[in-house]
Amino acid sequence: xxxxxxxxxxxxxxxxxxxxxxxxxxxxxxxxxxxxxxxxxxxxxxxxxxxxxxxxxxxxxxxxxxxxxxxxxxxxxxxxxxxxxxxxxxxxxxxxxxxxxxxxxxxxxxxxxxxxxxxxxxxxxxxxxxxxxxxxxxxxxxxxxxxxxxxxxxxxxxxxxxxxxxxxxxxxxxxxxxxxxxxxxxxxxxxxxxxxxxxxxxxxxxxxxxxxxxxxxxxxxxxxxxxxxxxxxxxxxxxxxxxxxxxxxxxxxxxxxxxxxxxxxx
Amino acid sequence: xxxxxxxxxxxxxxxxxxxxxxxxxxxxxxxxxxxxxxxxxxxxxxxxxxxxxxxxxxxxxxxxxxxxxxxxxxxxxxxxxxxxxxxxxxxxxxxxxxxxxxxxxxxxxxxxxxxxxxxxxxxxxxxxxxxxxxxxxxxxxxxxxxxxxxxxxxxxxxxxxxxxxxxxxxxxxxxxxxxxxxxxxxxxxxxxxxxxxxxxxxxxxxxxxxxxxxxxxxxxxxxxxxxxxxxxxxxxxxxxxxxxxxxxxxxxxxxxxxxxxxxxxxxxxxxxxxxxxxxxxxxxxxxxxxxxxxxxxxxxxxxxxxxxxxxxxxxxxxxxxxxxxxxxxxxxxxxxxxxxxxxxxxxxxxxxxxxxxxxxxxxxxxxxxxxxxxxxxxxxxxxxxxxxxxxxxxxxxxxx
Numbered sequence: 283x284x285x286x287x288x289x290x291x292x293x294x295x296x297x298x299x300x301x302x303x304x305x306x307x308x309x310x311x312x313x314x315x316x317x318x319x320x321x322x323x324x325x326x327x328x329x330x331x332x333x334x335x336x337x338x339x340x341x342x343x344x345x346x347x348x349x350x351x352x353x354x355x356x357x358x359x360x361x362x363x364x365x366x367x368x369x370x371x372x373x374x375x376x377x378x379x380x381x382x383x384x385x386x387x388x389x390x391x392x393x394x395x396x397x398x399x400x401x402x403x404x405x406x407x408x409x410x411x412x413x414x415x416x417x418x419x420x421x422x423x424x425x426x427x428x429x430x431x432x433x434x435x436x437x438x439x440x441x442x443x444x445x446x447x448x449x450x451x452x453x454x455x456x457x458x459x460x461x462x463x464x465x466x467x468x469x470x471x472x473x474x475x476x477x478x479x480x481x482x483x484x485x486x487x488x489x490x491x492x493x494x495x496x497x498x499x500x501x502x503x504x505x506x507x508x509x510x511x512x513x514x515x516x517x518x519x520x521x522x523x524x525x526x527x528x529x530x531x532x533x534x535x536x537x538x539x540x541x542x543x544x545x546x547x548x
Numbered sequence: 549x550x551x552x553x554x555x556x557x558x559x560x561x562x563x564x565x566x567x568x569x570x571x572x573x574x575x576x577x578x579x580x581x582x583x584x585x586x587x588x589x590x591x592x593x594x595x596x597x598x599x600x601x602x603x604x605x606x607x608x609x610x611x612x613x614x615x616x617x618x619x620x621x622x623x624x625x626x627x628x629x630x631x632x633x634x635x636x637x638x639x640x641x642x643x644x645x646x647x648x649x650x651x652x653x654x655x656x657x658x659x660x661x662x663x664x665x666x667x668x669x670x671x672x673x674x675x676x677x678x679x680x681x682x683x684x685x686x687x688x689x690x691x692x693x694x695x696x697x698x699x700x701x702x703x704x705x706x707x708x709x710x711x712x713x714x715x716x717x718x719x720x721x722x723x724x725x726x727x728x729x730x731x732x733x734x735x736x737x738x739x740x741x742x743x744x745x746x747x748x749x750x751x752x753x754x755x756x757x758x759x760x761x762x763x764x765x766x767x768x769x770x771x772x773x774x775x776x777x778x779x780x781x782x783x784x785x786x787x788x789x790x791x792x793x794x795x796x797x798x799x800x801x802x803x804x805x806x807x808x809x810x811x812x813x814x815x816x817x818x819x820x821x822x823x824x825x826x827x828x829x830x831x832x833x834x835x836x837x838x839x840x841x842x843x844x845x846x847x848x849x850x851x852x853x854x855x856x857x858x859x860x861x862x863x864x865x866x867x868x869x870x871x872x873x874x875x876x877x878x879x880x881x882x883x884x885x886x887x888x889x890x891x892x893x894x895x896x897x898x899x900x901x902x903x904x905x906x907x908x909x910x911x912x913x914x915x916x917x918x919x920x921x922x923x924x925x926x927x928x929x930x931x932x933x934x935x936x937x938x939x940x941x942x943x944x945x946x947x948x
Contacts, residue, residue, distance in 0.1 A: 347731075371732065387724050389779070393780065459731075
């Protein structure tokens with residue numbers, strides 16, 4: 283708990299929050315009487331890759347959903363570049379958990395990617411050849427161009443995840459929020475996804491991902507938020523991703539997923 | 549006689565009914581598609597049963613005001629209001645209590661319907677209620693259909709089609725991935741409200757044609773039928789509209805030929821027949837197709853395994869495998885390979901080696917998903933790719 287107090291004490295100033303592509307303050311969500319997340323303050327750094335890490339039931343997905351107002355928070359505010367979320371929706375792309383949809387739905391890979399452009403197209407905007415070629419380019423970036431006309435149910439789990447990422451790319455957003463993008467995907471997909479995310483970061487975009495594999499945090503991410511209902515620690519991986527903080531976040535449950543301290547330091 | 553009916557040559561009333569039923573079927577098929585895709589099909593059952601008390605109360609109010617209790621606009625207005633109330637109850641129970649939507653639907657459906665039956669019974673005892681004919685709302689009654697009724701159906705159908713056209717993108721998003729739709733800034737509550745509003749319009753105007761008990765079939769069956777024929781959302785909508793329209797048209801024509809048959813139930817049965825045909829014979833998802841595909845697949849597996857066994861000089865024990873190979877002239881009755889058999893076996897072994905290379909290499913990811921141990925590799929790879937793979941068979945394999 284001391285750690286939580288320390289981070290709470292070192293509050294990022296108002297200027298940092300206004301400049302942040304995603305800043306949440308005092309965010310609390312509860313299903314029933316127990317809070318899923320409680321008074322969470324997070325200020326995401328621009329142009330960085332941030333991991334949200336924590337044990338099962340720590341509220342990682344809930345934090346993303348509440349930041350997007352998909353789940354209604356009990357309390358707290360969300361700002362995007364200092365503006366209220368509602369005005370900045372177009373700047374954010376969300377990649378939900380793969381298991382959240384019915385993959386027998388009658389739609390093809392290319393149709394799913396086109397959904398990323400529905401905001402831009404509006405209700406009746408014509409789909410033009412440029413839109414289609416843009417969607418194909420997004421599929422190509424995740425290595426799925428050959429699958430454009432397949433029904434989505436024919437894809438493997440990793441391929442489904444890549445299609446979801448392609449849909450987010452089609453939004454041409456500045457901020458990408460991903461919920462467990464590496465859950466249950468093959469190694470090739472993990473490599474493909476991380477390459478795309480790093481290229482987004484290298485072109486100034488901001489990436490935030492709920493992540494469950496502690497071993498890969500230092501390789502993949504620049505910043506980390508350790509969450510267990512409350513924020514245990516948040517900041518650059520080199521400073522925050524320490525044995526002590528992990529122990530506080532995971533309690534005694536950190537056994538197999540234990541991070542190697544040397545790799546953390548390096 | 550049936551030909552006359554289908555060509556709308558069976559008199560004024562039959563023609564009106566046929567046109568009206570066709571329009572209703574189209575509207576219901578299109579409106580029901582998104583309900584089905586959003587997995588909320590049974591909500592429409594609650595909506596339709598919840599119309600009954602409204603019909604009865606509207607009748608009583610109109611009689612009390614000294615008017616004709618049977619005025620259709622008044623009855624439909626009452627039906628719409630009470631259906632909307634029922635819908636709100638389902639929404640409220642689902643959102644605010646621990647009841648699931650299935651339980652909420654069951655509760656609302658039975659309570660509203662029970663209340664409606666009570667009101668109808670009371671009306672029977674009123675002097676004005678003797679010839680009210682409100683039972684027609686239960687199973688539909690098209691006998692006295694007027695020109696104005698057909699016009700009402702036409703207007704409602706046009707409205708429904710226009711709304712679905714306008715809202716197709718949010719409806720599709722909400723049905724496929726509601727979380728993503730919300731994150732992108734669409735209001736799920738408003739999309740659902742619009743979806744249910746469209747269904748409500750179809751239900752209310754459809755009461756006189758098919759009745760409140762069967763309207764749910766007209767909303768759901770066309771969409772389920774359409775799903776057998778396509779993997780695209782927009783096509784499901786169009787096919788469902790066509791299936792619904794065809795059910796209405798053929799059903800109304802049939803019941804015009806045999807006046808003893810009630811129109812509404814016949815329309816539903818025609819829709820069911822179309823569903824049954826689709827279930828059996830649709831190429832991708834139909835029952836027959838899957839049985840045939842399974843058999844064909846099994847034979848190909850046996851052939852392939854037999855050939856690989858031949859190539860590796862192993863004995864073949866399974867009778868089916870031996871029979872298939874023998875029939876294809878690949879082995880003699882004693883199990884020894886013929887010349888063609890030896891060539892085919894060598895080819896099978898080569899293909900197997902090629903496939904294993906394709907499956908190990910990420911650059912062939914798309915091709916590798918088509919591996920089933922059976923597809924000829926020449927169908928999947930270009931001649932250039934095949935040469936590339938063959939070059940690697942001879943090259944020494946580097947094992948890391």
